[in-house]
Amino acid sequence: MKTINLTTQRQAVYDVVREAEDHPTAADVMNRLVERGHSFAYGTVYNSLRYLTDKEMIRELKLGETASRYDARTDDHQHIVCEVCGKVGEVMTPMPEEWLAKVAEETGYEVHEAHIVVEGVCAECRSKRKR
Amino acid sequence: MKTINLTTQRQAVYDVVREAEDHPTAADVMNRLVERGHSFAYGTVYNSLRYLTDKEMIRELKLGETASRYDARTDDHQHIVCEVCGKVGEVMTPMPEEWLAKVAEETGYEVHEAHIVVEGVCAECRSKRKR
DNA sequence: TTTCAATTTAGAATAAGTATAAATCTATTT
DNA sequence: AAATAGATTTATACTTATTCTAAATTGAAA
Ligand SMILES: [Mn+2]
Ligand SMILES: [Mn+2]
Ligand SMILES: [Zn+2]
Ligand SMILES: [Zn+2]
Numbered sequence: 348m349k350t351i352n353l354t355t356q357r358q359a360v361y362d363v364v365r366e367a368e369d370h371p372t373a374a375d376v377m378n379r380l381v382e383r384g385h386s387f388a389y390g391t392v393y394n395s396l397r398y399l400t401d402k403e404m405i406r407e408l409k410l411g412e413t414a415s416r417y418d419a420r421t422d423d424h425q426h427i428v429c430e431v432c433g434k435v436g437e438v439m440t441p442m443p444e445e446w447l448a449k450v451a452e453e454t455g456y457e458v459h460e461a462h463i464v465v466e467g468v469c470a471e472c473r474s475k476r477k478r
Numbered sequence: 479m480k481t482i483n484l485t486t487q488r489q490a491v492y493d494v495v496r497e498a499e500d501h502p503t504a505a506d507v508m509n510r511l512v513e514r515g516h517s518f519a520y521g522t523v524y525n526s527l528r529y530l531t532d533k534e535m536i537r538e539l540k541l542g543e544t545a546s547r548y549d550a551r552t553d554d555h556q557h558i559v560c561e562v563c564g565k566v567g568e569v570m571t572p573m574p575e576e577w578l579a580k581v582a583e584e585t586g587y588e589v590h591e592a593h594i595v596v597e598g599v600c601a602e603c604r605s606k607r608k609r
Numbered sequence: 610t611t612t613c614a615a616t617t618t619a620g621a622a623t624a625a626g627t628a629t630a631a632a633t634c635t636a637t638t639t
Numbered sequence: 640a641a642a643t644a645g646a647t648t649t650a651t652a653c654t655t656a657t658t659c660t661a662a663a664t665t666g667a668a669a
Binding site: 409411427429430436437438439440442443446447449450451453454455456457458459460461462463464465466467468469470473 | 540558560561568570571573574577580581582587591593594596597599600601604
């Protein structure tokens, strides 16, 4: 079944994620909904995020922080997190297919996908650190 | 200060992690301690795991599940998780340096390290699936 | 309209982990 | 040996993120 039922609340949640520049958490989404004059139940926001994730309209990101983040970009890409300020950037450079092939060979697993979280220091934090 | 103070409880926690074959969670560690006749406070197990991690005697793994796992292998490697049975395998094939360099160039971040979680289906689950 | 399934709501429940303050252990000084 | 002081452990309370539950609401179809 690929029919998608976008209720008012699901559409509003989707809009927030789609218009975000920063991979918001569920709590971020909640706050932005309130800013836009909505007041949905907490559970509804979680349900909507899950629904949209299931329908592959958004992606859920586990970046090793306590809370999941959400991303309206569903094309294949990875993420990089600043160890200083926590900013999350996009990594579009594709993972070499050959690495995945080697991993499949090494482990005997049938490999489906890789989630990569790169850690480092962003340009701003680096220049602040300099002085 | 690199002095390491291994109390009874820290040593016992370390032993459990070192002798485990399966990247145990804190709860797993707790259970195995009880099996070995120990009965430490829950907080002590968490404190010990954190202490050992800080001293780099073990590593904490965030594999996108709800609970962290712990690994006595501290050499550079990655992990692969079976989507069916949840088994966690080691990935020793190193990520090409050149990929990390490209990511640094693309993002402007100073890249420190990459945490990779590969998802797929392990050999056993694949053969079970066949019939 | 009536009906029925899907959805939303408010709030309780759960899971993992952290914080706190008192008790205990351990090493050092007297 | 006794006293002191710092580190550690313990029991328990707390926090945070998320899921569950049961009742109320919505909205499409009959
Ligand atoms: Mn992204
Ligand atoms: Mn490992
Ligand atoms: Zn930064
Ligand atoms: Zn498996």
